[in-house]
Amino acid sequence: MRKLIAANWKENPRTEARAIALFRATASAARKSGADAAVCPPFIYLERIAGVRRREKKEHVALGAQDVFWEEKGPYTSEVGPKMLRSLGVRYVIIGHSERRRWMHETDEMINKKIRFALADGLRVILCVGERPAVRRKGTAAAKRFVAGQLKEDLKGIRKSDARRVTVAYEPIWAIGSGKHDRPEDAAAIATAIKSFLKKAYHFSPRVLYGGSVDSGNVRDYVQLNAIDGALVGGASLRIREFEKLLKAVK
Ligand code: PGA
Numbered sequence: 001m002r003k004l005i006a007a008n009w010k011e012n013p014r015t016e017a018r019a020i021a022l023f024r025a026t027a028s029a030a031r032k033s034g035a036d037a038a039v040c041p042p043f044i045y046l047e048r049i050a051g052v053r054r055r056e057k058k059e060h061v062a063l064g065a066q067d068v069f070w071e072e073k074g075p076y077t078s079e080v081g082p083k084m085l086r087s088l089g090v091r092y093v094i095i096g097h098s099e100r101r102r103w104m105h106e107t108d109e110m111i112n113k114k115i116r117f118a119l120a121d122g123l124r125v126i127l128c129v130g131e132r133p134a135v136r137r138k139g140t141a142a143a144k145r146f147v148a149g150q151l152k153e154d155l156k157g158i159r160k161s162d163a164r165r166v167t168v169a170y171e172p173i174w175a176i177g178s179g180k181h182d183r184p185e186d187a188a189a190i191a192t193a194i195k196s197f198l199k200k201a202y203h204f205s206p207r208v209l210y211g212g213s214v215d216s217g218n219v220r221d222y223v224q225l226n227a228i229d230g231a232l233v234g235g236a237s238l239r240i241r242e243f244e245k246l247l248k249a250v251k
Contacts, residue, residue: 003223003250004167004209004230006038006064006126007237008094019045020052025240026247027058033247035223035230038092039237040064043080050088064092064126067100070113072121082121093118094232096154097128098173108153115154119162126167126209126232127154129194133174140186143172144193151197160202167207168194169232175212177235182212184221184228191227216245223250 007026013019019041030037039061041049046065053059069079085093095118096111115125131146147170155166170190175182191208199205210222211232222228236242 001207001229003035003228004038004207005033005035005219005247005250006092006094006169006209006230006232007040007243008066008097008211008232008234009039009041009238010066010099010234011042012238016045016048020048022238022240023049023052023061024056024058026237026243027053027056027061029244029247030061033250035247035250036062037247038062038064040066040092040094042066046085046088046090050090054089062091063089064094065090066094066097068093068095068114068118068123070110070117072117082118082123085123086121090123092124092126092167094126094128094169096150098130098171098176108150111154112156115166116158119158119165122165124165124167126169127151128169128171128211128232129154130171130173130176130212136172136174140189144190147190147194148197151194152201155198155202158202160204163198163202163204163206166204167209167229168198169209169211170194171211171232177213179213181214181218182210184210184218184225187222188225188227191225191229195227214246216242216249219246220249 072081129150195205207229209230214231215236
């Protein structure tokens with residue numbers, strides 16, 4: 001199966017013009033890559049990018065959102081529902097990113113609701129899990145237990161038929177945006193544990209991405225491992241030259 005490189009732009013870039021330029025550059029780099037590519041811009045740029053993507057035949061890059069709400073419509077100021085995203089051609093949605101867990105106090109219960117609604121409306125979910133530094137200091141076995149706990153809560157009650165649309169991004173919190181990426185063999189061991197946990201619980205083996213300071217210099221070390229099906233990339237996806245190199249590095 002082809003690897004997936006998903007770009008998480010977070011709250012970037014600052015203008016729509018830059019967002020469109022970044023999307024165009026990503027789309028041409030993606031043509032030279034052996035990987036599938038997806039970009040997850042802020043909500044405000046999604047519609048324009050969806051238009052450029054369609055008109056300029058750049059549909060080989062999938063579109064993702066960085067969040068979604070669990071109601072379709074109603075009195076929920078500022079929220080965006082799954083059907084709204086689908087109407088723009090959005091395929092993926094990132095749910096449970098550690099930055100949202102931290103800054104917006106998203107709980108596993110909220111994440112679980114978002115996942116169930118997003119899946120019910122046909123979106124593909126990129127569920128982010130990962131441990132804090134204090135957990136990892138106790139070793140990879142402790143990290144595996146922590147992540148299994150998150151998966152259990154976050155995926156509670158999802159329908160077996162929807163489960164195949166879940167991708168898990170393993171992102172150790174201490175590696176995000178820090179330049180301190182995980183050792184590929186440790187990340188692969190945890191990815192394997194994620195797959196076997198979900199195989200037992202839900203009878204499916206998800207695609208598992210690694211995320212946390214992935215760049216053009218280290219992406220191959222991860223994606224060449226069987227257990228790792230791609231990467232969720234933050235900072236490096238905003239630097240056009242760097243992201244071109246990263247996409248090219250994936251055969
Ligand atoms: P990073 O972010 O690549 O900047 O570490 C990854 C993420 O938060 O998804």
